[in-house]
Each structure stands twice: as structure tokens, then as C-alpha cells.
Amino acid sequence: TVVFLNGRFINEDEAMISPFDRGFTFGEGVYEVCISVGGKIIDLEEHLARLDRSLNAAGITLPPERSLMPGLMHDLLERNGIKNGFIYIQVTPGKTVRNFIASPTERSTLLMSTGPTPLEESNAYKHGMRVQVIPDIRWGRRDIKTTMLMPQVMAKRAALDAGFDDVIFYDDLGITEGSSSNVFMVTNEGELVTRPVSHQILSGCTRNTVIELTEQNGMTVTERPITRDDLLQAKEIFLTSSTYLVVPVVELELDGKSKIYSCEKTKKIQNIYMEYLNK
Numbered sequence: 583t584v585v586f587l588n589g590r591f592i593n594e595d596e597a598m599i600s601p602f603d604r605g606f607t608f609g610e611g612v613y614e615v616c617i618s619v620g621g622k623i624i625d626l627e628e629h630l631a632r633l634d635r636s637l638n639a640a641g642i643t644l645p646p647e648r649s650l651m652p653g654l655m656h657d658l659l660e661r662n663g664i665k666n667g668f669i670y671i672q673v674t675p676g677k678t679v680r681n682f683i684a685s686p687t688e689r690s691t692l693l694m695s696t697g698p699t700p701l702e703e704s705n706a707y708k709h710g711m712r713v714q715v716i717p718d719i720r721w722g723r724r725d726i727k728t729t730m731l732m733p734q735v736m737a738k739r740a741a742l743d744a745g746f747d748d749v750i751f752y753d754d755l756g757i758t759e760g761s762s763s764n765v766f767m768v769t770n771e772g773e774l775v776t777r778p779v780s781h782q783i784l785s786g787c788t789r790n791t792v793i794e795l796t797e798q799n800g801m802t803v804t805e806r807p808i809t810r811d812d813l814l815q816a817k818e819i820f821l822t823s824s825t826y827l828v829v830p831v832v833e834l835e836l837d838g839k840s841k842i843y844s845c846e847k848t849k850k851i852q853n854i855y856m857e858y859l860n861k
């Protein structure tokens with residue numbers, strides 16, 4: 583496939599990044615994943631605004647192509663013949679001597695790639711996920727969408743080995759988020775709840791859109807902490823992300839207890855979100 587690297591569209595086989603890129607030596611980097619539906623990039627402005635926030639918080643200089651990115655992203659999709667797919671964006675500080683603190687680089691590294699995604703045809707979207715609830719061992723700035731993803735990879739690998747599809751993390755305040763998604767629950771009283779944004783979770787573009795859409799459709803979302811016990815008491819649980827869209831959790835394991843969930847309201851929200859994607 584064709585990728586975009588530092589100002590140029592090139593074949594992935596010809597794309598080269600320095601071994602001294604700080605993304606490699608220090609794991610310094612931030613990223614975004616957006617989807618394209620019929621050639622339209624969903625929540626494009628929100629993703630790019632979050633990229634800017636992540637870059638600023640991480641002290642990484644904006645790439646020189648920043649203002650051209652919406653056009654470049656559409657161009658990348660077209661060059662790869664993709665209408666329904668994902669766009670991956672990664673920015674690192676670029677190449678320096680291997681010192682923790684080094685003088686500014688010539689430019690930050692910007693890589694963009696794309697590929698197809700199954701979206702609503704996915705098994706998880708249709709049939710839901712089985713999820714394990716585990717301690718959140720990540721760092722204290724989860725609002726920065728960093729490429730330092732080892733805790734997520736390790737957690738997800740362990741969950742898959744144990745026969746689950748994904749994990750939900752918890753910290754001292756309760757449920758944080760999924761390994762790459764935000765968590766919503768529907769209580770027995772029908773209340774729709776998700777955790778408020780803070781440094782402890784990523785402000786999900788899908789999360790924020792789902793809150794807006796549900797409110798436009800006469801539902802209210804309460805933003806408050808969710809405890810582990812709340813999850814066990816809940817009627818429905820669902821996860822949101824750009825690639826999952828809205829995915830029901832059908833079964834959950836927590837401290838050796840397991841619970842099955844229905845997904846009536848979740849299916850309604852899936853449909854509302856799908857309408858938004860195809861608008």
C-alpha cells in the first residue's frame with residue numbers, strides 16, 4: 583500500500599524511518615485512528631483537535647503538514663482505493679541523539695497509513711464481546727493518545743489466551759475504559775452512564791458523538807464514575823471506539839464472577855450511530 587511519510591506519498595516498502603527516531607528509542611509518540619465511510623472521514627475535526635492536544639501535552643512539535651492533513655488523508659484513501667476503511671496517523675518527535683533531552687529536531691515524523699475495516703459486518707458488532715475486567719496498570723496521562731501501548735497489548739493478549747475478546751480496566755475510582763474503547767452502562771433503571779473525562783481516560787470521539795446523538799434522541803447520559811459493583815449490577819454494557827463503533831458486551835468476568843447482559847438499548851444506540859455514519 584501507499585503510505586504518507588514526512589511530506590511524501592510512497593510505497594510502504596520504500597518508507598524509511600531513522601533508527602534514532604525518538605519514537606523508536608524513547609517510545610515517544612502519539613497517534614489517531616479515524617474511519618472513512620463511503621469516503622467520508624468520520625469526526626475528522628475532532629480527531630485532529632485531539633491529535634493537537636496530545637502533541638501539545640507530550641511536548642512534540644506539530645508536523646509541518648498539519649494544516650494540510652484533511653486533504654492528505656482523503657488523498658491517501660484515494661491512492662489506496664479505499665472508501666470504507668481506517669486511517670492511522672502517528673507523530674513522533676523525529677530523530678535526535680539518544681539523550682533524554684536533546685535539541686529540537688528538523689521536523690517531527692508524520693506517518694499516515696490506511697487499510698480496509700469490516701465495520702458493522704464484524705462479529706463483535708453483531709454478536710457482542712466477552713470481556714475481562716482487570717486492574718489498569720497504565721500511566722497517569724491516559725488522555726494523551728500515546729503509542730506506548732504495551733499495557734494494552736499485554737492485557738489483550740492475556741484476555742484472548744483466557745478465551746475473552748477484550749478487557750475493561752479499573753483503577754481506584756472505578757472503571758476507566760477498555761483497552762482501546764470507552765465504556766458505557768445501562769442501569770436497571772434505564773439510566774445511561776459513562777465516566778467523565780479526565781487525565782485518567784481518553785476523551786473518545788465516538789464516546790462524545792454517542793453522548794450527543796443519544797441526547798438528540800431523547801436519552802440522557804449521566805457522566806459519573808462507574809464502580810466494579812455497578813458493572814455487575816448493570817443491565818447492559820457497551821464499548822465505543824472509531825473501529826468498534828458501538829459494541830455490546832454480552833458477558834463479563836470480574837473477580838471470578840461472571841455475568842450475562844442483554845443489549846436492547848445498545849442495539850438502539852448502534853442504529854442511531856450507524857445512521858450518523860451513513861448520513
Ligand code: PLP
Pocket residue numbers: 615759760761762763764784785786787788789822823824825
Ligand atoms: N480509549 C482508548 C484507550 C483508546 O485507545 C480508544 C481508541 O483507540 C478509545 C478510548 C476510543 O476513542 P475513539 O472513539 O476516539 O476512537
